[in-house]
Amino acid sequence: MFGRGRKASVEASADADAARGASQDVDRVGPFDAADAPQDDVHRLDLGALRIPTLRGVQMQFQVEEATGRPVTIIITDGRSAMEVAVFAAPKTTPLWDEVRAEILETLQAVGGAEGEGPFGPELRMRLPTNRPGETIPGRMIGIDGPRWFLRAVVTGPAGQDLSAGPLLDETLRRTVVVRGDEAMPVRDPLPLRLPKEVAESDGEPQETEQGATARPEMPGPGVRISETR
DSSP, rough: OHHHHHHHHHHHHHHHHHHHHHHHHHOOOOEEEEEGGOOOOOEEEBBEEEEEETTTTTTEEEEOOOOOOOOEEEEHHHHHHEEEEEEEEEOOOOOOOOHHHHHHHHHHGTTTTTEEETTTEEEEEEEEOOTTTOOOOEEEEEEEETTEEEEEEEEESGGTTTSSSSHHHHHHHOHHHHHHHSSOOOTOOBOOOOOEEEEEEEEOOOEOOOTTTTTEOOTTTTTTOOOOOO
């Protein structure tokens, strides 16, 4: 009797722990490392070093390198604001965002750039050049440190000024997974990306994903130019 009762109690405890774990997976906030990715039902596009969720109301657009067909720019847009996402190799122990942020802030202060606090921690507020000579628009640069990787996101449009204006972009970033891999890479080198099969097999046509997001293999209409920070 005692043995059976104890076994039932242990099984019940395990079920409760699993339920709590599932609930915590839903509520956890990323971006996540692949080793710590939540077990959820979110569909994510496989971009190589990034797994980006396909939330309804969001589009993903890519600028690809002509010679290789690999993405060099990933733009996520909700129709009003846009977020460019990139991911880089980072040191094993030292956070990279503090160092990068200080370097960029030093160059921005002369043109009115400033540091602020956002939903993902310290970020930079700046003016970004467009493809029109002399024209700039407001933007925010977000940096997130992970184990041997550094994710950078640059937000423009209304959410480039108003922290509450891009909830779908924030949610996309929170549910993104980074796949660093074991390969040794120089610090600050971009991690390798590839077009997801949903786009690579589409011959350039927009593709509707499971949860309603659309992937397009071209740059968004406004054509905002964001230079690489090295």
